[in-house]
Amino acid sequence: MPIEVKPYKFEPVIFELRYNRMADEIMGFIINILSNKKAVEKIHIIPNWVEAINERVVKQLMIKSIHGTLAIEGNPSTEKEIEKILSEEDLRKIKERKDIETYNIKQVYDYINNFKKPEPNKPLLITEELIRELHRIITDRTFENGNVPGQxxxxxxxxGDEQHGGIYRPPHILExxxxxxxxxxxxLNSEEVMKEYPVIRAILAHYYLELIHPFGDGNGRAGRALESLILHDFGxxxxxxxxxxxxxxxxxxxxFSLFSKARKENKGEQTEFIIFALSVLNNALENVFEEIVNITDKLLFKDYLSYLAKNRKINSRQYLISEMILDKNIMSAEELNNxxxxxxxYKKRTPRTFQRDMKALLETHQLIIKITKEEKIYYQANIKGLISKYG
Amino acid sequence: MPIEVKPYKFEPVIFELRYNRMADEIMGFIINILSNKKAVEKIHIIPNWVEAINERVVKQLMIKSIHGTLAIEGNPSTEKEIEKILSEEDLRKIKERKDIETYNIKQVYDYINNFKKPEPNKPLLITEELIRELHRIITDRTFENGNVPGQxxxxxxxxGDEQHGGIYRPPHILExxxxxxxxxxxxLNSEEVMKEYPVIRAILAHYYLELIHPFGDGNGRAGRALESLILHDFGxxxxxxxxxxxxxxxxxxxxFSLFSKARKENKGEQTEFIIFALSVLNNALENVFEEIVNITDKLLFKDYLSYLAKNRKINSRQYLISEMILDKNIMSAEELNNxxxxxxxYKKRTPRTFQRDMKALLETHQLIIKITKEEKIYYQANIKGLISKYG
Known part of the structure; x- marks a missing residue:
């Protein structure tokens, strides 16, 4: 059931599911999102992969995500600067406002990532305390616009501004x-919303939080954090x-424009905003999953080299050359030779041995491919050719 | 648009999409099916896995599938007998009707598995020739009930029979x-059906083929084959x-009961039959995917052992013991000792060496787990403990 709230000094607000659930795009995106989610759950890994995945995918994504949510609010930090702050151990060195914001977003990232529900087997209930805690972490020590962290x-x-649908004046008295x-x-905890797809619940939590804009500063970051928390809990x-x-x-x-449009022109109808948010989410997931698959393919390839070497299908020189080319992604013939x-x-070998080894890698085993670009020769691991889907 | 056909000596038949597409179960199953499909597409494999997957999963599933579609029609062949027929090279030895049927189903299985559309980038068009070809293969040399293969x-x-909703008399003149x-x-080739989910198209192709029952024998097998062909084409x-x-x-x-019910009580309303067929399909997929994941986990584990041995984190004795236990699934301490x-x-080693090796496998590396059952000790590879989803 929708819930209508009549504030003293603000127009009535109706919390409701008001979107066209039959819109082809909505169904399509939800199917894609759930499929991608399930797909990534089926990617199994072995312990020797963990470090590479953490370092080459998860950490890079974290930096990009943090950069994104800060940059939206005008924080000028580059990804490089953010990476530096994240590894800064001496908190006294984090003084500038932009660095404090970065530090705080990393804190809220960790908070969400480690978030455990009070009752693990029950659905996640959203409380005001939880939302305020997210906000407290995000704006800690930022001293902006009379904002009090968590209040x-x-x-x-x-x-907002004129370019994105005009200025919006959210409710302004505490009551x-x-x-x-x-x-x-x-x-958000009602039966109606709880039986929705969690992605819809997450999007609307974000949407309505921006509508209320309850804090003096950091509402956008808090709304996106809340959205991420619900998605994280969903798995x-x-x-x-x-x-x-x-x-x-x-x-x-x-x-920003779709926020305004949903509020003003559509008078609270959410379809367009939801479709946009779903497309964003779908995009995000597809890219994450592609990166994960790329890295796991590379690791699988490495394990395959291990298998070939162990079973003496390639010799140890060939093994080391292949692994080196794999690690470097691409290597020119010149670079390889030097x-x-x-x-x-090959110290004690003739040049013929090297040529024979390479020929076998290129032709018999097809582990390496040769690419000619501007009359220069490059080598690359033949990941696509060897790691494949079945059948 | 629905298509209505008015036969001479049979009641009018309307080919139409007549199911409640908003039924929660239908949407839920479709999402699950598409998710599972996508999930399996993301499982990447390396060349040394192909044989194990083919032998231990794909072939076993083929035998079970063939057994299923034959057993429905009362063919008494066991899975063992079917396996034997599949590897029989001397066709003259395949004489009994049940064996000929088995042989034929394997032929139609291969036909579908190798099926290439005339135009690979266009949607699969269903033709009468195609349906008759499936039937021709299925009933070749069976000489049953005046049935002519492909006609x-x-x-x-x-x-049908009384137990499953009564006898049904399908149209009976050739015209x-x-x-x-x-x-x-x-x-089936109309715009309306082509823009449906292919799983729905596959189910209804099967459904209507049984309604028409165009052949003298083998209609069930042909209908299920047509359904599989559409699913196969879908990927x-x-x-x-x-x-x-x-x-x-x-x-x-x-x-069988739901066929009858859709036809009689529901007067052509398909929801119940579609929900049933989707649940069957979903079940089938989930089980296939689980088997694939189980085998790929085992292969990943093997590659992990390879990695540990290559990097001298375990010695070659430990490597061989772990691999042997992995291959045997479970091994009693007694069996291992002998x-x-x-x-x-361990010929030239003391018993202490063996104990030390095992202790490290069990405790330090946790590659092996010990299970005590009825006071006997068993060893098993710790696949679940080591192969995990990330995070």
């Missing part, structure tokens, strides 16, 4: 904000519940 | 069958497009 505001704020937040949380892996921050940022204009490892390997 | 009948048949088959094929891997034959067989009573390989490995 609702009791003053007026303006949201109204309290009343609306109570209504929002009640509705999105590898940090994919945060990856949509990247795509909100790269679709900045649409993101590589120190190569000299060590 | 429509021109005589009356009775279908009517021709007219109905023409209508069916036209409808179901590892023979999963055939696995539903297993589940039709194990749900035999419901399968195993010839073990004597060879």
């Amino acid at each position: 609702y505001r009791n003053f007026e704020v303006k949201v 109204d904000i309290k009343m609306l937040m109570k209504g929002l949380v009640e509705w 999105f892996k590898y940090g994919s519940s945060f990856a949509l921050w990247i795509y909100y940022y790269s679709n900045y204009d649409i993101y 590589y120190p490892l190569l000299n060590t390997l | 429509y009948r021109n005589f009356e048949v009775k279908v 009517d069958i021709k007219m109905l088959m023409k209508g069916l094929v036209e409808w 179901f891997k590892y023979g999963s497009s055939f696995a539903l034959w297993i589940y039709y067989y194990s749900n035999y009573d419901i399968y 195993y010839p390989l073990l004597n060879t490995l």
Whole structure:
């Protein structure tokens, strides 16, 4: 059931599911999102892969996600600067506002990533305490606009600009904000919303939080964090519940315009905003999963080399050459010829041996492919050719 | 648009999509099916796995599927007998009707598995020739009930029995069958059906073929083959497009009763039959995928052992013991102690060495787990403990 709240000094707000669930795009995106989610759950890994996945995929995605959610709000930090802050151990060195924000977002990222429900087997209930805790972490030590970390505001704020559908003046007295937040949380935990797809619940939690705009600062980040928390709880892996921050940022204009449009022109009808948010989420997931598959393919290939070497189908020189080319992604013939490892390997051999080894890697085993570009020769591991889907 | 056909000596038949597409179960199953399909597409394999997957999963599933579709029609062949026929090279030895049927189903299985559309990038069009070719293969050399392989009948048949909703008398003159088959094929290729989920198209192709029952014998097998062909074309891997034959067989009573019910009580309303068929398909897929994941996990584990040995994290004795236990699935301590390989490995060693090796496998590396059952000790590879989903 929809919940209607009538604030003292703000127009009535109805919390409701008001979108066309039969819209082909919505069904299509939901199917894609759930399929991708399930697909990634089926990717099994072995312990020797964990480090590579963490370092080459999860950490890089984390940096990109953090960059996205900060950049939306005008924080100028580059990905490089963010990476530096994340590894800074001396907190006293984190002084500038942009660095504090970065640090805080990493904290909220970790908070969500490690979040455990009080009752693991029951659905996640959203509470005001939880939302305020997210906000507290995000705006800790930022001292902005009279904002108090974790507390609702009791003053007026303006949201948006003319380019994105005009200025919006959300409710501005504390009583109204309290009343609306109570209504929002009640509705988010209602039977109607709980039996929706969690992705819809996550999107609408974000949507209504921006509508109420309960805090003095950091409402956008808090809303996106809440959305990620719900997705994380639903089981999105590898940090994919945060990856949509990247795509909100790269679709900045649409993101803000559709908020305004849903509120004003559509008078609360959510279809367009939901389709946009689903497309963002779908995009984020597809990209995360592609990266995971790329890295697991590479690791599988490495294990395959191990298998070939162990079963003496390739010799140890061939094994080391293949592994080196794999690790480097691409290697010119020149670079290979001058590589120190190569000299060590073939010190007591004739050039013919090297040629024979390479020929077998290229032709018999097809582990390596040769690419000619601008009359230069390059080598690459033949991952696509060897790691394949079955049948 | 629905297509209505008015036969001379049979009631009018309307080919139409007549099911409640909003039924929660239908949407739920379709999402599950598409998710599972996508999940299996993401399982990547390396060349040294192909043989194990073929032998231990795909072939076993093929035998079970063939057994299912034959057993539904009362063919008494066991899985063992079927396996024997499949490897029989001397066709002259295949004489008994049940063996000929087995041989034929394997032929139609291969036909579907190798089926290439005339135009690979266009949707699969169903033609009468195609349906008749499936039937021709299925009933070749069976000489049953005046049935002519690949030809429509021109005589009356009775279908079903009292236990499954009563006897059904399908159209019985050739002109009517021709007219109905023409209508069916036209409808299956119509825009309306082509933009449906292919799983729905596959189910309804099967459903209407049974309604027309165009052949003297083998209609059930032909209908299920047509269904599998559409699913195969849609991209179901590892023979999963055939696995539903297993589940039709194990749900035999419901399968036939729901045909009758849709036809009689529901007057052509398909929801119940579609939900049943989707549940069968979903079941089939989930089981296929679980088997694939089980085998790929085992292969991943093997590659992990290879990695550990290559990097000298375990010694070659430990490697061989682990691999042997993995291959045997489970091994009692007694069996292990008396195993010839073990004597060879530890010939020049003290018993302490063996104990130390085992202790490290069990405790440090946790590659092996110890199970005590009825006071006997067993060893098993710790696949679940080591191969995991990320995070």
